[in-house]
Amino acid sequence: MPEELIKDKSHIERIPLYIEGLDDQMEGGIPAGQITLVCGTAGTMKSSLSFNVLYNEVLNGKTALYITLEQSAVSLLNHMTNMGFDSSKVNILLIKNLSDIEQKLSMAKGKGTLVLADIAVIRKEIKSADTRIGPTGDWINVLKNIVRKMKEHGQLDLFTLDSLSALYVISKFDNPRTELFYYYEFLRDLDITTFLISEMPLDKSRYGEYGVEDFLADGVIRLELVERQRKTNREITVIKMRKTAVNNDVFTLEWAGRKFKALYGGQPALI
Ligand SMILES: Nc1ncnc2c1ncn2[C@@H]1O[C@H](COP(=O)(O)OP(=O)(O)OP(=O)(O)O)[C@@H](O)[C@H]1O
Ligand SMILES: [Mg+2]
Secondary structure: OOOOOOOOHHHOOEEOOOEEOOHHHOOOOEEOOOEEEEEEOOOOOHHHHHHHHHHHHHHOOOEEEEEEOOOOHHHHHHHHHHOOOOHHHOEEEEOOOHHHHHHHHHHOOOOOEEEEEEHHHHHHHHHHOOOOOOOOOOHHHHHHHHHHHHHHOOOOOEEEEEOHHHHHHHOOOOOHHHHHHHHHHHHHHOOOEEEEEEEOOOOOOOOOOOOOHHHHOOEEEEEEEEEEOOEEEEEEEEEEEOOOOOOOOOEEEEEEOOEEEEEOOOOOOOO
């Protein structure tokens, strides 16, 4: 469904980032249906931050899809359990075959549902696919098919692709700007709140590999590990967020008491 004209800003539905101290600095969160690039170097909690949003929305009864091309779905889930997420509060569907997805979705009732699929699932799908998917593997098409399948089943509100960078490793883009543009448009048309995780190069010169990911996205969140006086801090900055008055200051990011907190925005963290 293409984006409709809104009459009043209160009509914009927002999805919180579930970061205490930051959501109130961005009108309550991300406009629903937008695409946000979550970028950062290794270990900056890109996966945890996106997972945290999906988990909390699923707690509210929503359905979310997390595709991990980077680490296995089980490894991701174990990391989240270690961080204190309680998987018994939501339906967790670990998808092994795409053909199961509708049946599993119909069985998941009563609570919100988090569907987890990893690269092994996508590989299987590429192998079993017909000529629509060429010998090099049209990975984007497989990713689209999963999303479409869930949407047609009437269940998909949020989606994370972890990560765009891993997608680039396994799938060659002849014309990244065009192909990414159409992929973003596809997600926007389906009205899915999307997080695309992007590994930032160490020199932090770009937000994504092709240097276009940030222009095409509606929002960009940058995560960093910053060394100061032999101490390393986690930092978060909302670089851009369409349809949102956002505080673009750098905030310290902490995971404490099973939630993210943003502190000292615009002020030095160490006195
Ligand atoms: N229980 C915990 N509490 C706080 N932080 C934790 C906990 N467990 C792990 N971490 C931190 O989370 C970091 C990894 O988080 P995450 O996997 O979300 O990062 P990432 O940016 O996705 O990493 P990658 O680049 O490997 O994909 C680890 O480096 C670790 O320091
Ligand atoms: Mg990760």
